[in-house]
Amino acid sequence: MNPQRIAVTVVSGFLGAGKTTLLNRMVRRAEGSRLAVIVNDFGELNIDAAIVSEVTDAVYSLQNGCICCTVQEDLLAQLSSLAQLQPRLERIVIECSGVSDPQRIVQTLAYPQLRGQMQLDMVITVVDATAHLQLDGEYARLARAQVAAADLLLLNKTDLVDATQLQALREALGLRTRIHESVQAQLPDALWLDSDLDLQPRSLKPLVRVSSDDHGEMFSSFLWQSPQPLNVERLRGWLQALPRDVFRVKGLVLLDQGSKAHWLQHVGTRSQFLAATDEAQATGSRLVFIGRRGFAGWDALVEGLEQCQ
Amino acid sequence: MAESDNFSSTHSAQGTYADLILGNGRIYTQNPAQPWAEAVAIRGGKLVGVASLAELQGFKGPNTLVHDLQGAFCMPGLHDMHTHPDLALAPRYSDDLDVGIEDPTPEQLRASILAYAEAHPGDGWIYGQYWVRYTFREAGLTPGRAWLDSVMPDRPVALLDRMWGTMMVNSKALELAGIDRHTADPRNGYLERDELSGEPNGLMIDGAYAMIHAAMPPTPVSVLRRAYRDGVHFQSSRGVTASKYVHVCEQRLQALKELDDSGELTVRIEAAISWQDDIFPVRRRWELLSGERHYYRSARLSANAVKFHFDGTVEPKSSYLLTPWPEESSWRGKLNLTPEHITDMVVDMDSRGIRVIAHCTGDGASDVFLDAVAEARRRNGFSGVRHQCAHSTLLHPGNLPRFKELNVIAEFSPAAWYPTPFASGARSGYGQERLKRIYDFKGVLEAGGTAVMGTDWPVASIDPWLALETMVTRQNPWNDDPSCFGDPISLEQALNVITLNGAVAMGLEQSTGSLEVGKSADLIVIDRDLFAQPARNYIHQTQVLLTFVDGQLVYDRNGALADAGLKAVWTGEPPVLEGKAQ
Numbered sequence: 011m012n013p014q015r016i017a018v019t020v021v022s023g024f025l026g027a028g029k030t031t032l033l034n035r036m037v038r039r040a041e042g043s044r045l046a047v048i049v050n051d052f053g054e055l056n057i058d059a060a061i062v063s064e065v066t067d068a069v070y071s072l073q074n075g076c077i078c079c080t081v082q083e084d085l086l087a088q089l090s091s092l093a094q095l096q097p098r099l100e101r102i103v104i105e106c107s108g109v110s111d112p113q114r115i116v117q118t119l120a121y122p123q124l125r126g127q128m129q130l131d132m133v134i135t136v137v138d139a140t141a142h143l144q145l146d147g148e149y150a151r152l153a154r155a156q157v158a159a160a161d162l163l164l165l166n167k168t169d170l171v172d173a174t175q176l177q178a179l180r181e182a183l184g185l186r187t188r189i190h191e192s193v194q195a196q197l198p199d200a201l202w203l204d205s206d207l208d209l210q211p212r213s214l215k216p217l218v219r220v221s222s223d224d225h226g227e228m229f230s231s232f233l234w235q236s237p238q239p240l241n242v243e244r245l246r247g248w249l250q251a252l253p254r255d256v257f258r259v260k261g262l263v264l265l266d267q268g269s270k271a272h273w274l275q276h277v278g279t280r281s282q283f284l285a286a287t288d289e290a291q292a293t294g295s296r297l298v299f300i301g302r303r304g305f306a307g308w309d310a311l312v313e314g315l316e317q318c319q
Numbered sequence: 320m321a322e323s324d325n326f327s328s329t330h331s332a333q334g335t336y337a338d339l340i341l342g343n344g345r346i347y348t349q350n351p352a353q354p355w356a357e358a359v360a361i362r363g364g365k366l367v368g369v370a371s372l373a374e375l376q377g378f379k380g381p382n383t384l385v386h387d388l389q390g391a392f393c394m395p396g397l398h399d400m401h402t403h404p405d406l407a408l409a410p411r412y413s414d415d416l417d418v419g420i421e422d423p424t425p426e427q428l429r430a431s432i433l434a435y436a437e438a439h440p441g442d443g444w445i446y447g448q449y450w451v452r453y454t455f456r457e458a459g460l461t462p463g464r465a466w467l468d469s470v471m472p473d474r475p476v477a478l479l480d481r482m483w484g485t486m487m488v489n490s491k492a493l494e495l496a497g498i499d500r501h502t503a504d505p506r507n508g509y510l511e512r513d514e515l516s517g518e519p520n521g522l523m524i525d526g527a528y529a530m531i532h533a534a535m536p537p538t539p540v541s542v543l544r545r546a547y548r549d550g551v552h553f554q555s556s557r558g559v560t561a562s563k564y565v566h567v568c569e570q571r572l573q574a575l576k577e578l579d580d581s582g583e584l585t586v587r588i589e590a591a592i593s594w595q596d597d598i599f600p601v602r603r604r605w606e607l608l609s610g611e612r613h614y615y616r617s618a619r620l621s622a623n624a625v626k627f628h629f630d631g632t633v634e635p636k637s638s639y640l641l642t643p644w645p646e647e648s649s650w651r652g653k654l655n656l657t658p659e660h661i662t663d664m665v666v667d668m669d670s671r672g673i674r675v676i677a678h679c680t681g682d683g684a685s686d687v688f689l690d691a692v693a694e695a696r697r698r699n700g701f702s703g704v705r706h707q708c709a710h711s712t713l714l715h716p717g718n719l720p721r722f723k724e725l726n727v728i729a730e731f732s733p734a735a736w737y738p739t740p741f742a743s744g745a746r747s748g749y750g751q752e753r754l755k756r757i758y759d760f761k762g763v764l765e766a767g768g769t770a771v772m773g774t775d776w777p778v779a780s781i782d783p784w785l786a787l788e789t790m791v792t793r794q795n796p797w798n799d800d801p802s803c804f805g806d807p808i809s810l811e812q813a814l815n816v817i818t819l820n821g822a823v824a825m826g827l828e829q830s831t832g833s834l835e836v837g838k839s840a841d842l843i844v845i846d847r848d849l850f851a852q853p854a855r856n857y858i859h860q861t862q863v864l865l866t867f868v869d870g871q872l873v874y875d876r877n878g879a880l881a882d883a884g885l886k887a888v889w890t891g892e893p894p895v896l897e898g899k900a901q
Contacts, residue, residue, distance in 0.1 A: 066648075082636075082646070082647070084636045084637075084650065087636075087650055111453075111482060113452055113453075113482065113484065114482065114484055117484055117485070117524050117525070120509065120511065120524070121509060122504045122509050151421065151422055154422070154453050154457070155451065155452070155453040157453075158452065158453030158454075158456035158457055159452070159453065159456070184457060186459060242515060265515070272515070279456075279459075282514060283514045283515050284514065
């Protein structure tokens with residue numbers, strides 16, 4: 011999103027849902043990028059000592075550029091110091107305790123001290139397909155809070171349940187939330203890393219397919235562009251009504267309110283706007299969408315957007 | 320007809336005989352010149368004789384009541400030098416909105432607000448708990464002022480969420496609190512805002528609550544009075560004769576005065592006026608500190624003290640330490656006020672005769688405090704006021720002698736200085752090395768300083784007998800786990816801490832804290848000889864039979880003196896204020 015801010019991914023999920031497996035994948039995926047992963051227990055990650063290049067103050071630097079540390083009591087102070095690291099981090103992944111409501115961490119990220127330096131990118135909640143519906147009492151409430159806080163649900167261990175159970179789960183998880191089904195916590199890069207999405211204008215057409223090899227077979231992305239400013243209220247309404255097959259929208263929008271350019275990021279059902287810097291002002295709106303491959307509603311989306319102008 | 324006043328002054332008439340003689344007791348006097356006695360004679364609230372029953376026969380007149388203690392153990396009353404019955408109980412007694420559902424849907428919350436409004440007509444605040452964010456997400460709704468305005472547009476509403484991380488308020492509440500898009504965020508929290516307009520959306524995070532609390536009417540005096548009444552009732556029935564209620568405002572002082580005027584303030588109370596507004600606002604702080612506090616003064620009530628929060632607590636690592644926290648390269652915690660603010664304030668309060676009670680959990684905070692007192696002593700000389708280092712969770716070894724040198728009280732609280740799931744978990748954040756010297760009674764006492772104890776209820780149990788036992792054992796009172804927090808002290812030392820040292824901390828060592836002729840009859844009779852068995856799992860089970868303050872029978876568990884015509888303020892079992900501690 012905004013290139014000046016460090017993107018933060020919050021990983022939530024109940025005990026045993028597969029968070030550690032997911033985090034392990036993220037750590038290994040870090041190759042070449044500046045990624046910091048904050049986990050509950052470094053030992054759980056089971057990182058081969060041979061790839062740890064340096065340990066200072068309980069921060070483990072790995073040979074692939076990723077750094078790992080454990081969650082500290084004062085997360086605000088910990089994040090402030092991570093924001094000072096040079097070279098600058100691109101992304102921070104924070105693991106929530108299995109029995110906590112991620113809202114607490116989401117609220118910490120919005121503290122004024124951090125606001126200028128980092129931005130919540132998304133909350134991913136890993137849901138154990140085999141156990142989620144069996145939780146009860148306070149555990150069930152916590153799991154509900156984790157699901158509700160999520161921009162993306164990673165419905166994990168789907169190989170261990172049958173189709174009927176899967177359908178029951180989907181119904182229980184609600185109709186609004188974006189769900190990606192997985193085995194062994196496999197999360198496609200396209201759903202959590204967006205660094206390869208560029209906003210360069212491709213042609214004069216309002217909607218163009220953006221090809222990207224990394225997206226594999228599961229997702230497609232489109233770029234929409236227009237010189238016209240958008241009405242804020244109508245745009246917000248349009249974003250709230252986005253179909254579930256659209257996982258992300260990001261880019262620059264020209265808003266009619268003061269004709270200002272803003273960075274827009276929309277993940278799941280949550281939108282964030284941020285005033286853009288001066289050089290981004292001049293040109294019109296450019297938005298990139300990531301949706302499920304095979305999604306047939308692109309034309310309707312563009313139509314809706316045009317009605318926001 | 321109302322009873323006559325009967326104050327004692329230089330030329331007021333003195334009777335010859337005692338009002339009451341307690342005889343045949345095992346009386347632990349806390350007076351080194353005469354450690355044990357068999358009987359005490361009381362006249363006009365004061366001890367006129369402490370000796371054997373035979374020696375006190377001369378005090379026995381025609382109207383003297385003589386009570387046979389039948390060998391019971393008797394000692395000076397207990398001193399709890401830091402506690403908060405108001406903070407523990409007032410929320411229970413306030414008639415706030417209580418939704419009463421673990422995770423209410425927005426629809427249930429709406430119904431609850433409307434029902435409360437109907438039952439409490441008018442335009443007053445609707446304040447209460449709880450809501451949860453996730454039921455809003457599930458319903459596809461956004462919590463905040465817009466939703467709350469749709470439920471209740473014309474009365475101010477403020478509701479806490481179940482995590483206690485967010486308060487949802489409506490537009491009327493924001494308006495009354497003077498909050499708009501120009502309002503800056505507080506240091507310890509923030510206002511959620513619309514990203515494009517900057518307008519607050521009605522969700523107040525963490526420390527931003529205080530901005531709403533400041534606009535709300537204070538907790539009613541009637542609620543505070545009920546909280547204090549139950550607090551002193553419990554304390555009297557557990558043998559406490561003097562206590563400090565650390566954090567008061569004009570409302571709280573009024574509640575204490577009403578209790579005092581009605582004869583129900585059965586504990587000597589030193590109330591400390593809050594310097595900061597972080598727990599509740601104090602609207603008349605400077606009037607109180609300038610002299611208005613004297614309006615509340617009596618033999619039972621004094622407000623010649625001020626309470627500060629110098630640093631934070633262990634859980635969020637905000638205690639201010641001299642060296643970094645475990646696993647941190649440079650984080651030492653937070654000092655809430657600059658050292659210059661602290662120094663100027665201590666010098667100023669000291670010159671006004673006001674005791675500074677400074678919340679210092681970290682060894683860095685107490686170091687700054689002791690430096691400030693040193694400066695006050697240098698500029699003012701010894702004012703006669705002993706300032707109080709509250710909590711004293713961690714003290715630098717080099718500061719142990721300074722408590723004596725600077726005449727500063729080392730108060731240890733909360734009384735959770737023994738291993739429990741709560742204390743072990745909460746305090747372990749300091750690290751094993753620091754944990755060894757946590758709550759260092761022994762260090763302060765050996766260096767000649769005055770150490771006192773505070774229960775700090777509701778942080779820990781308000782029961783002083785748990786505190787007494789565990790000062791001696793530093794072990795869990797309910798099991799046989801051999802592990803131990805810090806260094807134990809002897810029973811004699813602990814009794815001194817909880818009686819005479821408390822009196823020193825109150826500035827009342829001339830009139831209470833030990834059983835000596837001329838002092839007030841502040842004493843208790845209990846059901847066991849504290850020296851008869853090992854302390855563990857013994858002392859905390861002590862039952863108090865009688866409590867006297869100023870010679871007045873304030874508690875008589877079994878009505879033992881009722882037949883003789885002495886009616887106690889409180890009788891029967893102590894009230895149950897808290898669940899069983901772990």
